[in-house]
Amino acid sequence: MYIEELTLTNYRNYDKQKVVFDKKINVIIGENAQGKTNLMEAIYVLAFTKSHRTPRDKELIKWDAEYGKIEGRVLKRNQSIPLEVIFSNKGKKAKFNHIEQKRLSEYIGAMNVVMFAPEDLNLVKGSPQERRKFIDMEIGQTQPVYIYHLGQYQRILKERNALLKDLQRKPNADSTMLKVYTDQLIEHASIILERRFQFLQKLRKWAQPIHQGISRGNEQLNIDYDASIDVSEDVNSEKIRIVYEEHFNHIEQKEIDRGTTLVGPHRDDLIFYVNDKNVQTYGSQGQQRTTALSLKLAEIELIFEEVGEYPILLLDDVLSELDDYRQSHLLNTIQGKVQTFVTTTSIDGIAHETISEAEIFTIHEGQLVEER
């Protein structure tokens, strides 16, 4: 799939901007603070209805405007589909084919996007929360039911934690209600964990050969799911449910003492190993970067496997940070099949042959000009 054209109205530092894109590689050149990342963000928002940079939708509206709008045409399965996301004081609307979608879960997935930005290095280096967000976003892109289970899980978790705090203060209170919430939590937790295991198996399958390619065969990547319960990855949600039940029974008193839920998908993590060494703790900067890149490229293949079309790739300020070999490996992988957006401050750091085929835009104070 690819974006044919994009129109921004009162979005961030853009007044009104319409661009027609190339279906292969689009390079956007501009000084700092001209709106390069804003443009990448706009494409991301069109896919997910929210920004990767901020949870506050209001920031997306140009500061003096009442509303902000992103419109795009996406070519998917040989059909051109208009998409639209509008932000105002009253909230946001997402339109698919000019029709408003009441549930965001029905809109998300209309367009698949994979973004690789400098902050994605946090995927390896950062907190477990970042890695959970990565898994959840990726599964959610292809499975709307997963988003539902995740939402219910978080809701129940909040209620359960509130109850545990109550029980902490009143030690002799009735614990029937706690058992109810434990049952409900497990129902969704076991499905979430099952889906995460399935996702991880696919991620490994794609990420391992890609990583080997980028590292010229020198590095072997492995990904472990660090679950808060002891369970093997190839079991179904029924089995997972039983393990959760036993575990929760065992730690009930401890949870009451601590006043919070100690086990579940919200406390799990991913661990990356390169040649059997934990990349987060022992990996070099370069290895961490390669790992993050392998994961992102694996994501592209994964989405192709699930959706049947390649997603749109956004490379925000990262191409120039990769060495020549990694750069050309990345560009070879996506060559011709993935519509790619690259932002950079200067064209010099980028391999010559790619540039010759690319559509070049320059950006200045929220004005985009096509160079050729």
Add this chain to the structure above:
Amino acid sequence: MYYPEPISKLVDSFTKLPGIGPKTAVRLAFFVLDMKEDDVLDFAKSLVNAKRELTHCSVCGHITDKDPCRICDDSDRDGSIICVVQDPRDVIAMEKMKDYRGKYHVLHGAISPMDGIGPEDINVPSLIERLKDEEVEELILATNPNVEGEATAMYISRLVKPSGIRITRIAHGLPVGGDLEYADEVTLSKALEGRRDL
């Protein structure tokens, strides 16, 4: 305020109602000024009467003008089945169906530790008392199909199960007259979960 006091008082009263903002309140207040005096008196009376004469039924908790309420008092109804709902409006929805001949129990809310609502804060204790006194064979749990409603249903079921009373939960899934292809994935998977033998 630029309005004479009687009007601004009326406007203030209207703004206390849900869904009514300052502009609508002003419009309603001026409309009242143009109404016939008798109509206004009737309106005022029904407001006061609704508040004064209605109480909650001491048996089921439904709103009523006599205690016990008409449903609890109706000997034609099957007292061996009790349908548990969250809100008096749910009773009215069920009654419109005209198919249900059992009795009700209105909880007036759902359990939510986050909002500080425990089982004792809604009509759960009175339900348990009622099950001890009356000959009940089936309890239908018709709380809303969201996290709070589901938790409340599971809690009641855990409390009542040991007594041997049959406990059922209303089904959720596809709406009647709807098309399968238009159902969202979540509803569809719920409907599949609750499938039954034919």
